[in-house]
Amino acid sequence: MASKLIMNEAIKAAEVSLTGLDGEQLGVVSRQEALDLAKQLKADLVCDSLMSSPPPCRLVSRGAAKREKDQAGKEARQKDGQIKVKEIRLSASIEEHDYETKRRQAEKLLESGHGVLLVVRIQGKEGPAAKTLLEGLANDLKASGTRKTGVQLSGKQAALELLPK
Known part of the structure; x- marks a missing residue:
């Protein structure tokens, strides 16, 4: 099953490697700067992995991250056949x-x-x-x-x- 989605204030790293709404690399920025940018663009900040430092994060239009996760979970359940x-x-x-x-x-x-x-x-x-x-x-x-x-x-x-x- 899909892992828990880590978004916005739930991201605790001091710095993140940020990707923009269109997939462009924005480099390593502070967590607060990334959150401010997300708020400004009316988007969500989503962390893709906590395994690297700084963690890779991306800006996703508001609500799209949850839909993406739900869809991935649905597909995973169907693949399992359960x-x-x-x-x-x-x-x-x-x-x-x-x-x-x-x-x-x-x-x-x-x-x-x-x-x-x-x-x-x-x-x-x-x-x-x-x-x-x-x-x-x-x-x-x-x-x-x-x-x-x-x-x-x-x-x-x-x-x-x-x-x-």
Whole structure:
């Protein structure tokens, strides 16, 4: 997994080897000078490695560093092939608003690289309704995920597993 991102005031070195927003080398400057420049350019100061002295740091547009780290983490998880599967429980007689909430929740999980196990608890003769509900939800989530399994009806529940695209 990606290591912790060291940014701005969390960088404790007295001097840093600074790279600008466009990748240009700005040389070795004091930590305070680098922080002032970052503030002036509305950017973040990000440390790439603490293993060298002075540590190499770069200016990155505000918020881009976190997105970059999140993306790298997502790619690393996908390469590992160890996708965490999160369970979302529904009922066969779900209201439209609740359905939309669960759909958005599943979409968010799929987009962040997690698998989703949709589970519908069945009581009495709700089997066909549960199957229809899961088919519809899988259809609505086509853009974010692909089916790992078909709808599985077993005793008291119906389940469907989706993997991120």
